[in-house]
Amino acid sequence: MLEVSDLRLIRDGKAILNDLNLRVERGEIHGLLGVNGTGKTTLANIIMGLAAPAGGRILFEGEDITRLPVWQRAKRGITLAWQEPARFEGLTVRDYLQLNGRADPAELEENLASVGLPPGQYLDRFVDSTLSGGERKRIELASVMSVKPKLAILDEPDSGIDMVSLPHIMNGITQMVKGGSSVLLITHNDSGAEIADRVSVICAGKIIKSGSPKEVSQWFKSNCRVCLTPGMPREGV
Numbered sequence: 001m002l003e004v005s006d007l008r009l010i011r012d013g014k015a016i017l018n019d020l021n022l023r024v025e026r027g028e029i030h031g032l033l034g035v036n037g038t039g040k041t042t043l044a045n046i047i048m049g050l051a052a053p054a055g056g057r058i059l060f061e062g063e064d065i066t067r068l069p070v071w072q073r074a075k076r077g078i079t080l081a082w083q084e085p086a087r088f089e090g091l092t093v094r095d096y097l098q099l100n101g102r103a104d105p106a107e108l109e110e111n112l113a114s115v116g117l118p119p120g121q122y123l124d125r126f127v128d129s130t131l132s133g134g135e136r137k138r139i140e141l142a143s144v145m146s147v148k149p150k151l152a153i154l155d156e157p158d159s160g161i162d163m164v165s166l167p168h169i170m171n172g173i174t175q176m177v178k179g180g181s182s183v184l185l186i187t188h189n190d191s192g193a194e195i196a197d198r199v200s201v202i203c204a205g206k207i208i209k210s211g212s213p214k215e216v217s218q219w220f221k222s223n224c225r226v227c228l229t230p231g232m233p234r235e236g237v
Helices: 040-048 070-075 093-097 105-114 133-147 165-178 191-195 213-223
Strands: 002-011 014-024 029-033 055-060 078-081 151-155 182-187 198-203 206-211
Touching: 002 040, 014 029, 014 040, 014 055, 014 206, 029 165, 029 191, 029 213, 040 070, 040 078, 040 151, 040 182, 070 078, 078 133, 093 105, 093 133, 105 133, 105 165, 133 151, 133 165, 165 182, 165 191, 182 191, 191 213, 198 213, 206 213
Parallel strands: 029 182, 029 198, 078 151, 151 182
Antiparallel strands: 002 014, 002 055, 198 206
16 A cells, blocks of 8 residues: 655754665554664655655555655545644544534544543543543544545654553544554554554664564664664674
8 A cells, every 4th residue: 555665864964764665455454663862753654645755666565656746645635643642622522523524423423432532521521631641642643544544654642641541542443443443553652553563663763573463563772772772873783
C-alpha cells in the first residue's frame, strides 16, 4: 500500500532522513520503532505532506504522491494522528467525532466502545480539561476510526498514557485494521509494537532492522535501549 524509497531530508546541514526505505502492506500494522530523535515524527509528517523531502519518492497504492499537498493525500485515504491529541475545547465528544461529516451514529458508539469509553458516559461530555490524557488519546483514536482511512499513521499513540488506557488503545488499533485500514504505528516502546505484524527500527534517519515483533523488539532492547549515542548507529549495527 505504501512504499517509501530513498527518502532524504537535510536540516541545518544534518541528515534527518538518510535514504530511508519502508513498505507498509495492505491490511497490516507496521510498527516503526525508535528512540527519540531518530526521525520518526519527521517521516510521518513527510508521508502526510506536512514537510517536503530533499529527495526520494513516496508511492501510495502505486501512485507517486511525493509532491501532492496534504488535502490530496487525505482525499486518497491517508490520515495522521499526532502524538499530542488535537484540542477542540467546548465541543462535545459526539460533535468532535462527527467533524468529518461522514460518521454513522451507531459507528460512533462502536468506535468509542472499542477504545474502552462507554458511549452513554462520554458522547455528551465536553472535550475539555476534565478529560485525562489517556481519555483524550482514546477519543482521538475513535475519531480516526470514524474516518475509515486506508492508511492511518499513528504517532506515539502509546506515549504518556496510563496503564488503564494502553490496552484500550491497542484494541482500537486492531479493530481499525479489522475494519479495513492499514496502520503505520510509530512508537519508542518495544512493548507497544507487540500488536504489529511487522516492525522496523529507525535510527539516524534510516531503517536499520525489520522483522517480526518478537525478534525486532528483543534486538531493540539489546542494541537501542543500551545505546550511549542515540541517532548514531554503532559500526556493524
